Amino acid sequence: MSISDIVILFLPILLPVGLAIFRLFEQNLPANQQTALKEYVNTAVHGIEQMFPTRPGADKKSQAVILVQTMFRNAGRKLPDTWLIEWAVEACVHEMNMILPPQVPPKKDPVAISTGPLPVPPTQSPQD
Known part of the structure; x- marks a missing residue:
C-alpha cells in the first residue's frame, strides 16, 4: 500500500474533520460573533419585553444582558464584553421603539371659549 493509497483512503475522513475544525474557528471570528x-x-430583548412589560427599563436591560451571555455560553461561543452586549441591547430597544406607532395623547375635554354673541350680517335690506 503506497502513500497515495493511504491518502485516498483517509481523504473522505479528513475532509469532514477539516471542515468541522474550520467551522469551530469560524464561529470565533468577529463577523460571525457580531451576527450571533x-x-x-x-x-x-423581544422575549424580555413580552414577558415583563411593566418592569422598569434598567431591570429589563440587565435581564437581557444576562440572557444574551447565557445564550453565548450555551452555544459554546466566545463571550463578547459586557459593554458591547449592553450597547447592542440599547440599539435593539431603540430600533424597536422606532418601529412602534406613536402613541396618541389622551383626548382632553373640549374647552368652550365664549366670546359673546357672534355678529350676524343682516339678511334683508331695511324697508322704507
Missing part, C-alpha cells in the same frame, strides 16, 4: 450577537440580543 445581533441575533441573540434581538431574541432576548
Whole structure:
C-alpha cells in the first residue's frame, strides 16, 4: 500500500474533520460573533419585553444582558464584553421603539371659549 493509497483512503475522513475544525474557528471570528450577537440580543430583548412589560427599563436591560451571555455560553461561543452586549441591547430597544406607532395623547375635554354673541350680517335690506 503506497502513500497515495493511504491518502485516498483517509481523504473522505479528513475532509469532514477539516471542515468541522474550520467551522469551530469560524464561529470565533468577529463577523460571525457580531451576527450571533445581533441575533441573540434581538431574541432576548423581544422575549424580555413580552414577558415583563411593566418592569422598569434598567431591570429589563440587565435581564437581557444576562440572557444574551447565557445564550453565548450555551452555544459554546466566545463571550463578547459586557459593554458591547449592553450597547447592542440599547440599539435593539431603540430600533424597536422606532418601529412602534406613536402613541396618541389622551383626548382632553373640549374647552368652550365664549366670546359673546357672534355678529350676524343682516339678511334683508331695511324697508322704507
